[in-house]
Amino acid sequence: MVIEASGLSKRYGSTVAVDNLTFTVKPGIVTGFLGPNGSGKSTTMRMVLGLDTPTKGTITVGGKDYRSLSAPVHEVGALLDARAVHGGRSAYNHLLWVAQAAGLGRDRVEQVLGEVGLAEVAGKRVGGFSLGMQQRLGIATALLGDPPTLLFDEPLNGLDPDGIRWVRELVKRLAAEGRTVFVSSHLMNEMQQTAEHVVVIGRGKLVADAPIAELTKANARSHVRVVTPSPGDLARALTRGGATVSTAADGSLVVVGLEAARIGDIALEQRIGVHELTPKLASLEAAFMDLTHDSVQYRATEDTHDRAFAGKRSDTA
Numbered sequence: 532m533v534i535e536a537s538g539l540s541k542r543y544g545s546t547v548a549v550d551n552l553t554f555t556v557k558p559g560i561v562t563g564f565l566g567p568n569g570s571g572k573s574t575t576m577r578m579v580l581g582l583d584t585p586t587k588g589t590i591t592v593g594g595k596d597y598r599s600l601s602a603p604v605h606e607v608g609a610l611l612d613a614r615a616v617h618g619g620r621s622a623y624n625h626l627l628w629v630a631q632a633a634g635l636g637r638d639r640v641e642q643v644l645g646e647v648g649l650a651e652v653a654g655k656r657v658g659g660f661s662l663g664m665q666q667r668l669g670i671a672t673a674l675l676g677d678p679p680t681l682l683f684d685e686p687l688n689g690l691d692p693d694g695i696r697w698v699r700e701l702v703k704r705l706a707a708e709g710r711t712v713f714v715s716s717h718l719m720n721e722m723q724q725t726a727e728h729v730v731v732i733g734r735g736k737l738v739a740d741a742p743i744a745e746l747t748k749a750n751a752r753s754h755v756r757v758v759t760p761s762p763g764d765l766a767r768a769l770t771r772g773g774a775t776v777s778t779a780a781d782g783s784l785v786v787v788g789l790e791a792a793r794i795g796d797i798a799l800e801q802r803i804g805v806h807e808l809t810p811k812l813a814s815l816e817a818a819f820m821d822l823t824h825d826s827v828q829y830r831a832t833e834d835t836h837d838r839a840f841a842g843k844r845s846d847t848a
């Protein structure tokens with residue numbers, strides 16, 4: 532089922548949380564929903580589920596308003612806030628409670644517990660769960676009704692690297708099964724490995740709606756890192772060859788506009804030694820930084836800026 536937002540807006544008093552969003556989320560691929568903290572991702576997801584009412588515009592699932600779906604648990608599954616579960620209940624009882632309300636039995640509860648790797652702790656109180664385990668339980672709840680449409684709001688929060696890998700594989704598998712999978716995150720590099728398509732927002736406004744590959748190509752330039760004992764000579768030769776060359780802090784050359792193979796050929800023609808020749812791909816994080824540069828809410832200091840992006844720029848190069 533397709534999720535379709537059209538002129539979607541939400542205002543809380545004087546805050547415009549979502550501002551005239553129009554986009555479509557298609558089945559069969561993972562669509563990432565990216566934006567800095569406070570950009571309106573959760574508000575948009577809540578509106579998909581009818582938990583918030585748009586001030587203007589519409590957001591529908593399979594052409595219908597969520598509230599008019601006859602069997603919502605079987606149509607749309609969602610993980611919104613993993614900590615919202617009653618802490619005194621066991622994982623099993625929480626799932627059973629949701630399952631029974633939806634006309635599902637114990638066998639389905641056991642199936643999803645196995646699927647998310649919580650079978651062994653199913654009898655334990657949710658209050659004692661780590662955030663990562665709570666995320667798994669939230670995902671199990673979303674999967675209960677075997678819905679063709681799934682929304683995951685920041686499913687990677689609180690997960691260790693194994694957990695992150697697990698969620699990544701899971702959402703890819705769900706999409707490969709033909710489902711519509713919409714995953715929000717502010718972790719750009721993780722999204723690059725997970726989503727095929729991304730919808731990017733900043734301050735509630737649509738900033739980009741494109742395949743990831745297109746976005747990184749258009750908004751962040753790839754370059755080649757070159758280490759050579761004759762940087763001046765090689766830089767001049769590469770510039771003549773059409774490249775733009777700059778020098779990095781460690782003395783290596785940063786070459787934009789020529790492929791690594793061509794750079795190697797030019798160095799050979801000039802009889803210049805090359806000790807390293809490394810193509811660096813543009814990352815989604817770099818593209819995202821470029822795109823949302825003007826729309827980041829918390830840019831007062833470097834510190835809050837880093838927090839807003841959970842920013843790790845070392846691998847953006």
Ligand SMILES: Nc1ncnc2c1ncn2[C@@H]1O[C@H](COP(=O)(O)OP(=O)(O)OP(=O)(O)O)[C@@H](O)[C@H]1O
Pocket residue numbers: 543546547548549566567568569570571572573574575717
């Ligand atoms: N119930 C509410 N009442 C008032 N303002 C709200 C409410 N919910 C969200 N907002 C505001 O709307 C804006 C968007 O918030 P939202 O939670 O949707 O962003 P987000 O992209 O999901 O961010 P985060 O990743 O931090 O959750 C923020 O400025 C937020 O303070």
